[in-house]
Structure formats: C-alpha cells, structure tokens
Amino acid sequence: MAHPSPATNRLAQETSPYLQQHAHNPVDWYPWGPEALGRAQAEQKPILVSIGYAACHWCHVMERESFEDAAVAAVMNRHFVCIKVDREERPDVDQVYMEALHAMGLQGGWPLNVFLTSEAKPFYGGTYFPKGNWVQLLQNIGQVYAGEHRAELEQSAERFVEVIAKSELAKYGAHNHNAAQEADYSALQAIGVVPETDPAGVSEDEFKLLVYNLGVKFDRERGGLNRAPKFPMPSIWRFLLRAHAISGSQTVLNQTVLTLREMAWGGIYDQAHGGFARYSVDAEWLAPHFEKMLYDNGQLVSLYSEAYQLTQEELFREVVYDTVEFVRLELTNAEGGFYSSLDADSEGEEGKFYVFTKEELQDILGDEEPLFSAYYNCTAPGNWEHGRNILHRRQSDADFAAAHELAPGIVPELVAGWKQRIMAVRATRARPGLDDKILTGWNALMLQGLTDAYRAFGEPEFLVVAERNAAFIQSNLRQGPQLFRTCKNGRASISGFLEDYALVIQAYISLYEVTFTESWLREAETLTEYVLANFFDPTETQFFYTDSRAEALIARKKELMDNVIPSSNSVMAHNLRRLGRHLESVRYTDLAVAMLAQVRHLVVKEAQHLSNWASLYAALLRPGAEIAIIGPEAEEFREQLNRHFLFDAVVAGTETRSELPLLKLLKPDAAGRTAVHICRGQSCLAPVFDATEARQLLG
Numbered sequence: 001m002a003h004p005s006p007a008t009n010r011l012a013q014e015t016s017p018y019l020q021q022h023a024h025n026p027v028d029w030y031p032w033g034p035e036a037l038g039r040a041q042a043e044q045k046p047i048l049v050s051i052g053y054a055a056c057h058w059c060h061v062m063e064r065e066s067f068e069d070a071a072v073a074a075v076m077n078r079h080f081v082c083i084k085v086d087r088e089e090r091p092d093v094d095q096v097y098m099e100a101l102h103a104m105g106l107q108g109g110w111p112l113n114v115f116l117t118s119e120a121k122p123f124y125g126g127t128y129f130p131k132g133n134w135v136q137l138l139q140n141i142g143q144v145y146a147g148e149h150r151a152e153l154e155q156s157a158e159r160f161v162e163v164i165a166k167s168e169l170a171k172y173g174a175h176n177h178n179a180a181q182e183a184d185y186s187a188l189q190a191i192g193v194v195p196e197t198d199p200a201g202v203s204e205d206e207f208k209l210l211v212y213n214l215g216v217k218f219d220r221e222r223g224g225l226n227r228a229p230k231f232p233m234p235s236i237w238r239f240l241l242r243a244h245a246i247s248g249s250q251t252v253l254n255q256t257v258l259t260l261r262e263m264a265w266g267g268i269y270d271q272a273h274g275g276f277a278r279y280s281v282d283a284e285w286l287a288p289h290f291e292k293m294l295y296d297n298g299q300l301v302s303l304y305s306e307a308y309q310l311t312q313e314e315l316f317r318e319v320v321y322d323t324v325e326f327v328r329l330e331l332t333n334a335e336g337g338f339y340s341s342l343d344a345d346s347e348g349e350e351g352k353f354y355v356f357t358k359e360e361l362q363d364i365l366g367d368e369e370p371l372f373s374a375y376y377n378c379t380a381p382g383n384w385e386h387g388r389n390i391l392h393r394r395q396s397d398a399d400f401a402a403a404h405e406l407a408p409g410i411v412p413e414l415v416a417g418w419k420q421r422i423m424a425v426r427a428t429r430a431r432p433g434l435d436d437k438i439l440t441g442w443n444a445l446m447l448q449g450l451t452d453a454y455r456a457f458g459e460p461e462f463l464v465v466a467e468r469n470a471a472f473i474q475s476n477l478r479q480g481p482q483l484f485r486t487c488k489n490g491r492a493s494i495s496g497f498l499e500d501y502a503l504v505i506q507a508y509i510s511l512y513e514v515t516f517t518e519s520w521l522r523e524a525e526t527l528t529e530y531v532l533a534n535f536f537d538p539t540e541t542q543f544f545y546t547d548s549r550a551e552a553l554i555a556r557k558k559e560l561m562d563n564v565i566p567s568s569n570s571v572m573a574h575n576l577r578r579l580g581r582h583l584e585s586v587r588y589t590d591l592a593v594a595m596l597a598q599v600r601h602l603v604v605k606e607a608q609h610l611s612n613w614a615s616l617y618a619a620l621l622r623p624g625a626e627i628a629i630i631g632p633e634a635e636e637f638r639e640q641l642n643r644h645f646l647f648d649a650v651v652a653g654t655e656t657r658s659e660l661p662l663l664k665l666l667k668p669d670a671a672g673r674t675a676v677h678i679c680r681g682q683s684c685l686a687p688v689f690d691a692t693e694a695r696q697l698l699g
Helices: 015-021 033-041 055-067 070-079 092-102 130-148 148-167 168-172 177-190 204-215 235-245 250-265 293-310 314-330 357-374 395-402 410-426 438-455 460-478 500-516 518-534 568-583 586-603 611-621 634-642 691-697
Strands: 029-031 047-053 081-086 110-117 121-128 483-488 491-495 625-630 649-656 675-680
Touching: 015 081, 029 033, 033 047, 033 081, 033 460, 047 092, 055 070, 055 130, 055 691, 070 130, 070 586, 081 314, 092 121, 092 177, 092 518, 092 691, 121 314, 130 148, 168 586, 204 235, 204 250, 204 586, 204 611, 235 250, 235 611, 250 293, 250 314, 293 314, 293 438, 357 395, 357 410, 395 410, 410 568, 438 460, 438 500, 438 634, 460 500, 483 500, 500 518, 500 634, 500 649, 518 568, 568 611, 586 611, 625 634, 634 649, 634 675, 675 691
Parallel strands: 029 081, 047 081, 625 649
Antiparallel strands: 047 110, 110 121, 483 491, 625 675
C-alpha cells in the first residue's frame, strides 16, 4: 500500500513504471543522472543506488517494508544521496554495480542495493535487506563515511573499481591457452579424441568435447540443467538443435525435446493462457516466479518453432500459437510495440492471479472438476502454498485419455472448454501490474520470435504482427543510424546499448529472409556500420556494451557471457557472419571468425555460459548453404523451404532482379520458371526448379 503522504519525489517525472512505483515514497529519490551525482560530489555524501525492475517480487517487498516507511526514509535521506535505477532501462549501470557486488564476494540479484563514494565508486552492497538490518546498515555506513574511517572505504572502492575495469577477456582468460585449457585436452583424450583445428580454429573433436562438457550438466529426468532454480535458457537448447543438425545425435535431440516438453507441461508455462514465467524455483518446473517477461517469451517462440521444424511435435505448435496470442493480447500496444513484462504479484501476493484452491475449481467446473484436477494435478491440500494449486501436466493427451478411458479426440475439446472457464474467472480477478515501457532489444527478440514462427508455420498473422513491430521500431526508436533504448507514451529516451543494436540487426536480417523486402537488409547494414564505428574495440576484437558517445560510467564494459539473453557480442558475431554472407563482405565474416577465436577455448570449457557462441562454433565448423531464389514463385518456394530447419542457411530471393550480391548475377529463367541456386563455400550447384528437390539437396 502506498505511503499516505501526497508528496511526490523526482521519480514522478520518469517514464519507467518501476521508477514511478517509487514516486510517492518518502525517500528523496533521484533518477540516475548528473543532478544526483553532482549533489553527492558537492555535499561529499555517499550514494545509495537501489536497482530493480517492475516485475520483481522482492523489490516490491523491500519497498513496502522500508522505502514506504517514513522513519527508514529519514535515515536514508539524512546519510545518502538516494538513486533509483530501472535495470531494464539502464542495464549499463546495473552491469557495473552487479559486477561490483560479485567482486565483493556477494551473491547477486534484485533488488540490488549498492553503496558508493561521492565519486560513484562502490564499497559495499547486497540484495534484499529486512527492515531492521537495513536501518542498522544505513546508520553504520553513514557514520563511518562521515567519520575518520572514510578513507578506508574509499581505498576499498578503488580496489573494486580496478576489478570492475578489468576486461572480460582478461578476467576469464578466454584467449589464453593456459593450464586449465590443457586440462580440457586431457579430458578430450580421455574420451578418445585428439583435437586438430582448421584455420578458423574449430575442429570436430573439440566440438565433441564442447557438447560433452555441456551434457554432464543436464537433468536427464526433467530436462533443463541439473539444478534449481531452473531458468529456460533458450540459447542452450537452440544450440543443441544446431548440434543435432550437424552431428545427427539423437541423444542431443532427445534432451532438448525432454526439456521443451517438461517446460510446456510445467507450472512455468501458463496452462490456461500461454506464455512463460521467468523461472521455476524448483527442479521440476512446477512453481514459477510468476512474472512474465517479453524477452523470455520472444526467445521461447523461436526455440519451440525451431523444435517443431525438426520434430513436428504438436505440443510445440500449441505453445508457439498460444504464446504469440498471449503477447498479442497482453503485451502489445495500439501501434504494434511490445510492453516489457507482467508482474509476479497481484493484490500484494505472488501468483495470486494464476492459482486456484480445490473449492474454487469445484465452483468453476462442477462435475468436470475431478477430471480437470487429474489433468492439471490439482489436489485438496494444494500443490503449492496456502492450499492453492498451480496448473501443470504430467502426461500427454493420448496417455491421459487412455488412463481415464476417454476417446483420444475428446481431450483437446475438454481442455479448450476448461481454459475458457478458467480465463473467465481470471478476468474477474485483480490483474498483475503491467510494465508498459517498450525496450528496443526486447522488442527485437519478440520480432525475431515472430519471424521464426512464420518460417515454421507460414501463419500470415505472425508476419503481420512482426511487420507492425518492425515499423514501430523504425518510427519510434530510430534516429538516423542510431537507436534509443526505450520509449513510453511516444517519448523515446536513453541511447541504445549494444544489446539493442545487435538484437535489432538480427531481427531485421531475419525479417528480410522471410519477406525478401530488401530495405530490412539495408537497415541492418546501416546499424552494423554504426556499431562498428561507435562500439568496437580493436584491441580485443570485441564490442563495448555502451556507445562511445554515451555517458561515461566508472568502467566501460563488454558483455561476453551468454545469459538468459545471449550476450550482445555473441549476437553481433552471428550478425556479422550472416550479413557478411548476404552482402559478400569478407570484412564482416572475417571479424565474426576473429571474435569467436578470442573466446573459443572458453566456449569449449563453459558452453552453458556461452551457448550462443557455441552455436557460432557449430556454424563455422559445418557452414550452411547460401540459397538464392529467383522467379515468379520466389515467395512460395521460400515458404516451402523455410518449413524445414535449415542449419546456418542464409536465404535471399526476388521475383525479378536484385542488386543484392547473392542475386545480382542471376537472371530470370527464360522459360519463366522459378530457380533455386544453392551454394556452399564458393561452390554452387546447378539451379533446380522444384522446391522439394532443393530441400533434398540441402540435406
């Protein structure tokens, strides 16, 4: 419940819903910026930076307990310049101070609360603090900083800054073939292979070790990695689809299918309405942290679409269609932009919107409740907290029908009816909060998901939504060759980060490949040239996270490790390879190879943390085809070919003529037929005039 004071602080003027949530706190909050930093220097006061995001449950808890309390706020205001940061708007600030926390030997998470000197250098931090502990900490730090021990805090801060300023490549030893990596090769020999690398630095045997090192971390019973909490980590499973494509390993495919099925059956997936929660707190995918994030759902649409291409599994098709529909209904604005997230909480309780007691289900479903509860594993004591049930499945429709002596075709009909009734009741409940800011990179992940879904299913509506979103990005988040990070209510702000550029470039290349509208490829080229001019560090052959023109923080970082969102450097390396092949730019493709070379040994050793890099490794090891389609049925041929999983292929096409490098030397067939030209490694096959034959040649 909000603090009763009618007063507002500076956050009321911000566009971030997370910052606006704190606009009526008695804390004298500032947004991150020159005003707050200048005041801290002028008054020589320490800074408290509190970082979170709108869908964060424990951020809400700490706000209720501490930031809305006038007595706690008085302590904060007396001792500190207090700054609130939305980590989704300012991932650069979050990145620097999260790394500071790790340098202190502390576990990261949100809310992230870090104490800085008046020069914005960190000396202490933590995540959630209970109210009593928080007040004691505030008083202790305030007294020490104002007293004779301030110099010691500042010395600690200087040491932490040194650690933060160290490059990621140096920190992880990524480009040093050191003793730890020699141990990798001992492991390689132990499984019976000896590495031999090609000029790109990749080898079949090293790739086997990469897959082996990742495989030891699998949960082979419930999918995912063998730990809790469990995050979907889409880039790991997308990599395994690629590993299967080049190795034919059924074991790799089976692990991926197991993971996708268990997630789709679990509580992490909204069984009634589609869409995935951010993670599961347990190892069974049952109990989610209930917030739904755009970035997860965009990537999972890509993953399930690709898995469907390989398996034709109907469950995967349902997940894609339902998740796209969830995003369309819940996270899309009138102009086609995508909102950021739905909160975990409603009415102050986590998950309340989504869960049901047995009694509630009996009222909703009447005589069908026992069958419903068997299907979704609901019990009288509840399968979660306070007698409530999280809907989840444990078997296929066919197995459920057999177990309950039902005709197989009746189960989908029953489920459809149940979902309608559940949704009707949910419509009467207080809804979780919506974070309605629009983030460029996250929109691009959903745009990419839609292009992947359109490839797999040819569903016209997917392309309609994709093209509207791309037009929204162009109209609202572009300024010449530059991108903004965010916009809300038509107001764009904050310079784009490498993540924004990399993900938009990726999506635009994909949008070209499913439409053959050449302007998208040219837009991707324009953005790529801007990134090369303003983000690239030639000394390490990687890109900085921040634009050279952006506000300078205490360190300029590079994002190397793939997390829930793949690292911006790995995405950029993929982009350079794809765009370079489309545009026949050796400058681009050579740079992609050089970027992987910097991290190759680390990718082999720690593939679970560099899985998108691992996908690039697979592509360089077994390059796919360049496919050029020319003729009146170019669109129909493209659609037929795209229904299949085409590993590392780039697809270009035109009905007549084009100046794009892959197409400009091709002439329409004299007989008016549509031709497919397939090339690999500067060697081309004779053109074929049938999409089925072309598919066979692609293997």
